[in-house]
């Protein structure tokens with residue numbers, strides 16, 4: 001059964017580790033992530049962007065697929081199905097479709113509007129027992145066509161949004177989606193420290209988990225980060241494994257590639273990436 005992310009993140013913040021959010025794009029990715037979480041006895045969050053939602057034939061299809069897998073794969077670790085960077089409309093659609101966790105990204109609105117919309121969703125999520133992630137200070141880079149310049153969040157605005165009763169808070173601290181440029185200044189631990197001082201027990205979320213050096217990840221966790229999002233790294237691993245398979249030309253026997261075989265190396269590569277991240281984030285054995 002899908003669960004809200006509240007309990008797993010409260011435990012992670014108290015225990016000084018982080019739960020990974022891994023974005024899903026199809027059946028193979030979902031299966032790889034769930035089976036790795038089960039094998040490592042780690043809680044896990046499946047992230048779904050609005051673009052991935054459309055690609056996978058809508059939110060109801062995804063809820064059906066994930067619920068089916070939880071049963072068929074006999075998954076017993078806590079799993080949350082989470083909308084990633086949701087719009088206000090997308091958040092409502094996922095609540096109706098049966099997601100167990102929602103991110104409303106109102107970071108591009110003026111703070112008053114972000115607060116008003118987040119408040120409405122806090123109420124809806126509380127009634128249904130869903131977890132809600134809010135965002136303050138946009139995360140840089142490109143995420144599913146949405147381009148953010150990347151900024152450090154204002155700690156007072158973070159406190160104002162945290163006090164609305166959200167479950168977790170994503171705050172920009174110089175992190176960006178996708179690969180980090182060579183001249184990246186690194187995470188702003190000063191900002192993170194100030195945000196944690198104002199928001200207390202609130203689990204903080206680090207987006208753009210791909211390519212952040214291990215020592216920075218560990219320091220971010222020590223300063224209150226309890227959820228870390230990873231997407232690009234799984235895509236790169238999938239791409240590399242699939243490329244090698246195609247180059248080897250194994251199934252070119254006049255019949256074309258067998259999709260089950262073609263996607264298998266990528267699925268294995270995702271498992272390896274997820275395992276590495278769960279070990280780094282410290283969530284192994286915490287289910």
Ligand code: 13P
Nearest residue numbers: 178207208210229231232
């Ligand atoms: P990366 O693609 O940089 O791993 O970021 C993922 C993310 O933050 C999803 O919200």
